[in-house]
Amino acid sequence: MSLTHAPAGAVRQGSLRELNLALVLGRIAAADRPPSRADLATATGLTRATVSAVVEDLLGGRLVSESDPAPRSGAGRPARGLVLAEQGPAGLGLEVNVDYLAVCVVDLTGQVRHRTVHRADLRPVAPADALAHLVEMAGAARDDAAHQGLTLVGAALAVPGLVDDDGLVRLAPNLGWSDVPVPALLAEHPPLVEQVPGVPALTVDNEANLAALGELHSQPPGPSSFLHISGEVGIGAGIVLDGALFRGVRGWSGEIGHLPVHPEGRPCRCGGQGCLEQYAGQEAIVSAAGLARAELPADTATARLAELAEAGDADALRALHEAGTALGVAVAGVVNLLDLDTVVLGGGYAALAPWLCPPVLAEIDARVLTAAWSPVTVRPSTLGAEAAAVGAAGSVARRIIAQPAGWLARSG
Amino acid sequence: MSLTHAPAGAVRQGSLRELNLALVLGRIAAADRPPSRADLATATGLTRATVSAVVEDLLGGRLVSESDPAPRSGAGRPARGLVLAEQGPAGLGLEVNVDYLAVCVVDLTGQVRHRTVHRADLRPVAPADALAHLVEMAGAARDDAAHQGLTLVGAALAVPGLVDDDGLVRLAPNLGWSDVPVPALLAEHPPLVEQVPGVPALTVDNEANLAALGELHSQPPGPSSFLHISGEVGIGAGIVLDGALFRGVRGWSGEIGHLPVHPEGRPCRCGGQGCLEQYAGQEAIVSAAGLARAELPADTATARLAELAEAGDADALRALHEAGTALGVAVAGVVNLLDLDTVVLGGGYAALAPWLCPPVLAEIDARVLTAAWSPVTVRPSTLGAEAAAVGAAGSVARRIIAQPAGWLARSG
DNA sequence: GGCAAATAATTCAATCGCTGAACAAATACC
DNA sequence: GGTATTTGTTCAGCGATTGAATTATTTGCC
Incomplete structure (x- = not known):
């Protein structure tokens, strides 16, 4: 929801x-590696x-x-390496998901300096209460960050749903939220971050978007254009x-999830027919694998599927192949x-990647005209759980790197 | 996340x-309307x-x-309006398509100042010969442009196929081209345009891309993000x-054209199955309408379809409905x-839009979750035939507007 | 007609930040 | 120890923007 296109x-x-x-x-x-001033000049x-x-x-x-001089061969005055500060501004990442709340702090270098996860079924919890709990966790995170010499300069909240420009959560179906005015609800609590020119105090965004940003900024640097799928x-x-x-x-x-893959296929709760979600969503895979009766909690269904597939369970393997296709x-x-x-396969797909990647690649090879000339890479996400929270915090830290003038104007 | 178009x-x-x-x-x-210097300052x-x-x-x-002062109410010294020059740099657009060659010149204001079309079946013609003919047409266009006080500063060539970064046409299936080194072939002819810093003398691009650019720069200005489909x-x-x-x-x-719409459907020459092209491509529509035997030339098939549909021909209407779906x-x-x-429906689709739009909109309404909140507009292209050539020329002219310094350095 | 108000556009000294070259610092190699 | 080499800093110069003052031109009012 942030303004990507500044005038x-x-x-x-x-x-x-x-x-x-x-x-x-x-x-x-x-x-x-830490560049010298001379390196930067030539670059x-x-x-x-x-x-x-x-x-x-x-x-x-x-x-x-300034860091220790990088080892260098040859004559000349030794360079002083420059690295991003490990003390200074940092971003606060928040996440409300179906079965957990997460808070984390990421510094300029992209390191996660604080992480708290609270597992609970959030579906029966009122949005205001969930956010209040999140604020409480964030307060502790801020104190921890301050101890480490970090100043929180902005927060980003990840939500599994559609978010408006002004932070209104239009619809988060799996969470049961609709039209939740997050900024207004959070405004009732004391501010979590220091105000810095050019950095919004709070942005709200879709978890898939923020997880993709986390992947973009993960180390080592990957490609600058990719599709990150949170299953x-x-x-x-x-889409980066x-x-x-x-x-x-x-x-x-x-x-x-609502791309039509079988236009006259199964009806979807979106009103359409044959949406991908009906064939490759978690519930579809679990059901196809014969696990429906088990009534597994959402956060263990994926792990159980991976276990079964690992053990060679035919139903699980078939279900995963169909989903992958x-x-x-x-x-x-x-x-x-x-x-x-x-x-990049993220979210629940990351753990299932060994079984999902082959059929995905097979379809790509069969259907993409240019795949013969330039192969497409399909791989699991490098970030683990709570990728969206890490991506959210990282997006704030990246904003400081993209617009340092605001922070400098603040600190004098 | 990115700032502006920061250099x-x-x-x-x-x-x-x-x-x-x-x-x-x-x-x-x-x-x-022509802004004054003061308008520009505030803007x-x-x-x-x-x-x-x-x-x-x-x-x-x-x-x-400077233009005539724009009418204004109130006191004060009248402003002098500023408009883009109608004499000065201009772009050369070239197009090789299945059944015609086209050349046009577009000035800074986006006006088409010259246009030549040569209708012929290009499939049996060798690429070098087709390009030679195009160069001949371009020479006449340049002379005409010079008469009008225009200087050609760059050329863009539209091709119905996949183009590499360096202008190599990898594959243009309907034209029968593969691995055609267009820049090398054109280098054998005298240069068509004046060299200007920052403006490539020749770019080669897909016709659908250039037609979309033409639509982007058409008057009146439309949205800045849209999908332009050349059928x-x-x-x-x-994709803009x-x-x-x-x-x-x-x-x-x-x-x-190779998006799967019926994953287990008709085989496609791309190697996949159920590609859109097999259901909504020109040949598929013509065949479904029962016109296959007529062996119509490509450039009249669409017109004939529109005629039949206009007259209420049941087969044509059904074929168009299926294609639209x-x-x-x-x-x-x-x-x-x-x-x-x-x-935006362009190319052959533009003339068929009255019959294609309703089923397209129906599918969107049924399948797009957010369509209820923000309706999607589906409309025919405003540019007529040879949209790609016009878009190609316009893209060159636009480059001068985006980077005027190069041109100014040249002319002193 | 004459004058004041209003708006447009230009002029000019001041200032900010980059440039290029000279200079100082620190090390490796002979 | 001397020299070459590379890094980083200092400083006068310069280009571009700034902001205020000035000029230019018209409308509205007495």
């Missing part, structure tokens, strides 16, 4: 420094004099720090194009449309 | 002026002094000219997101995935 405003005198601060800081963040095209001045600002604002009860996708999340016109992109049909369509070369 | 490289001292030139020129291009946030200086550069470079023998789509064409990782996005299934998937609110 291309005037380039003022001061913008020059703002842009170069972001440029240099971004290079430091993207480098695989960015700025002069060493300018880089020195910019770096001085960044050091003064505690956004970067839970519903199936959501985060050229290093930026594509949210769609209204912010409701990624509803891959349906998923592959949908993914093949997406790849044909968007020409992506990487598909 | 990837260093922001140097001179970049300031470059960026503001583009900013001001872009505003002039986007305005619906951009720059000071009037800066705007005056920037505009002086633009006037000197013949990119804009010919094959079905291609151009936030005012920019999305080309995909390899530049092969938009292969909507298949198209709707595919489009519903795309809308679910990308959250677009506008779908």
Whole structure:
């Protein structure tokens, strides 16, 4: 729900420094080893004099720090390496999901510095109560972060549903939420983060979107365009194009669960027919594997499926193959449309990837014209559970890296 | 997450002026009536002094000219309106299609200043010969443009196929081309355009992409995110997101014709099964309408279909309804995935839109969860035939508007 | 007709940030 | 120990923006 498309405003005198601060800081963040000022000068095209001045600002604002000189061969004065500061601004990530609440803190380097998970069935809980509990957890997280020298500069909340531009949760079907005004509800609690120019105090976003952002910023750096699919009860996708999340016109992109894979097939609760969710959603797989009667809680169904598949259970294997095939049909369509070369299976799919990937790849190979020239990679997510919370916190931290001027203006 | 269209490289001292030139020129291009310098100052946030200086550069470079003062009420010195110059740089658009060659010239304002179409069946013609003919047509176009005070600064070639980054046409199935090195073949002819820094002399792109760009820049301005579908023998789509064409990782996005709509359905020449093209491609519609025996040339099949449908022919109506339904299934998937609110039917579909739109909309309404909150518009393209050539020429002209500094450096 | 108000556009000294070259610092190699 | 080499800093110069003052041109009012 954040403004991805800031109006291309005037380039003022001061913008020059703002842009170069972001440029240099971004290079430091993207480098695989601590770059020197001279490295940055050659990499960015700025002069060493300018880089020195910019770096001085960044050091003064505690956004970067000098590290031990990187080992180097040859003569010359040794360089001083520059790394992102491990003390300074950090992002707060919040997540409300069907069966847990999660809070985490991520620093500029992308490290998770704090993580709390509270497992509970959230469906019977009123939104206000769930958020109140989340705020309580966040307060503890903030104190912990402060102890580690971190300042929370913004929060992002992940929700398994459709979110409006202003943070209104229109519909989170599996959670039972509809039209929940999250910002208003959170405003009743004391503020969790320090206000920093250019960083919204709170953004609310779809969990699939934030999990995709987490994947984008995970180490080691992966591709800048990919499809991240979160397979839970519903199936959501985060679409990352050229290093930026594509949210769609209204912010409701990624509803891959309702791609028609059998147009005259099973009716779906969305009103359509033959939606992917009916063939590759968690309930569909569990049911096809003959586990329906077990009434497993949502968070263990996936693990149980993986166990059975590991043990060679025929029903489970067949169910996973069918789900993978349906998923592959949908993914093949997406790849044909968007020409992506990487598909990441996240959420519940991550643990099932060994059985889902082969049929997905088979469908891609059969249906994607260009697959012969440039193969498509399908792999599980590198982030574990609560990927959305980590991605949410990371998205805040990345915003500081993308717009350091706001933070610097604050701290003087 | 990304900021504005921040320049990837260093922001140097001179970049300031470059960026503001583009900013001001872009505003002039986007305005619906000629803005004054004062209007531009308030719109951009720059000071009037800066705007005056920037505009002086633009006037000197013949990119804009002063128009009659716009009518205004109230006291005060009358403003001088600024409009894009009708003499100056212009783009050359080239198109090779199955049954015609097209060349056109588009100026900065988006007006088509020259247009030549040569109808012929290009399938039996060798690529080099087709391109040679195109060059001949382009030479005449350049002379005509020069007479009108226009300077061609770049060319774009539209091809119905997959194009590599370096202009190699990997595969144009309906044209019978494969691995055609277009830039090398064109290099054997004298150059068609004047070299301008920042503007490639020749780009080669998929016709669906360029037609979508044409739609993006058509007057009056439409939405900045939409799906443009070119329905010919094959079905291609151009995806415009936030005012920019999305080309995909390899530049092969938009292969909507191979989205699976009936996963176990008719085999497709792509190797897959149940691709949209088998249900909504021109041949499929013609065949379903009982016109197969007629062996109509490709360029009249669509017109004949429209005639029959207009006359109430039951077979034609049924064929169009079925094609529209298949198209709707595919489009519903795309809308679910990308959250677009506008779908433009172009190419052969434009003439058939009265019969295709209703079933497409019906499928969208049935299958898109968010359609209830924000309706999706499906409409025919505003550009007529040879939309890709016009879009190609326009894309060159647009590049001057986006990067005026190169042109200004040239003309002094 | 004359004057004041209003709006548009230009002029100009001041300032900000980048540039390029010279210089200082620190190390490896001979 | 001397020299070459690379890093980082200092500083005068310069281009572009800024903001205020100034000029230009019209409407509205007396």
